[in-house]
Amino acid sequence: MDDEEARTRLLDVAEALFYAEGIQAVGMDRIRTGSGVPLKRLYRIFPAKEALVTAYLERRDGRWMTSLREAVAAGSADPVAALFDWLAEWFSEPDFRGCAFLNAFGELSAAHAGVLDVVRRHKAELRALLADLAGPDREDLTDQLLILVEGATVVAALNPGPEPARRAREVAERLIRSNV
Template sequence: MDDEEARTRLLDTAEALFYADGIQAVGMDRIRAESGVPLKRLYRVFPAKESLVTAYLKRRDQRWTADLRAAATGAPDPVLAVFDWLADWFSEPDFRGCAFLNAYGELGAGGPAQVLDVVRRHKAELRSLLAELAGPNHEDLADQLLILVEGATVVAALDPGPEPARRARAVAERLVSGCVPRT
């Protein structure tokens, strides 16, 4: 097993465990055991748990944002497509809320700086994507949509299923219809 294969196995395992059980509840020994990566290689690839958590969140951010962007791009109404995508995500059997808010909630404002930086960048990227979808001169709409997305995600974490996204979509429809044309 080379370092790249070890990295992939470790990230796959860390993502499954951190998302399901929480960052603090999962130790490096468990990740090593479940990934099948020898301890020496684990620490060569990720010298500290903080570096593994950071890599996990960065990878999740890239995939999550790309999936959301793909769902919205080309949709008849890209803004509303965001909420349709959320409804599907909230219905996944292993849905456990937002990995980034979960990480922040666990680690708090005093958590590792590089981890918190990834969390903040993810939220800034999400807001930027919403601003892009809302169209030029609709900064207020983008901020409102961000609150709807985040609120729906938190509600769905407590009560999984598509309904929080559907309710947020209905509010988004009203917000969008009150805007000057977004094209």
């Protein structure tokens, strides 16, 4: 196994465990065991747990944002509806546990600068996508859409299923109609 395969295995296991159980609840030994990567190699690739957490979040951000952008682009006739439909599907996944980025921030707070940086970049990317949907010079609508997306995600974390996304979509559509 080369370092790239080891890195992929480590990130696969870390992502599954961190998202399902929480970052602090999962030790490096469980990640080593689950990945089959020797401890010495694990620490050579990720010298500290924060480096692994940061890499996990960066990889998740890339995948998550790509999927969301593709869904919005595919729904070009009504990209806002496509966004909330995508959220409804995500909220309905059997392993849905809320926003990995807010979960990480909630667990680790600002004490881990690398993690905080990834969380902030992810939220800035999401806000930029919403700004594109809101249109030029619509900071107010952008912020309102962001609050709806984040709020629906938190509500769905407590009560998984599509309903929080559907309700947020209804509110978003009313906001857009009233702001035209």
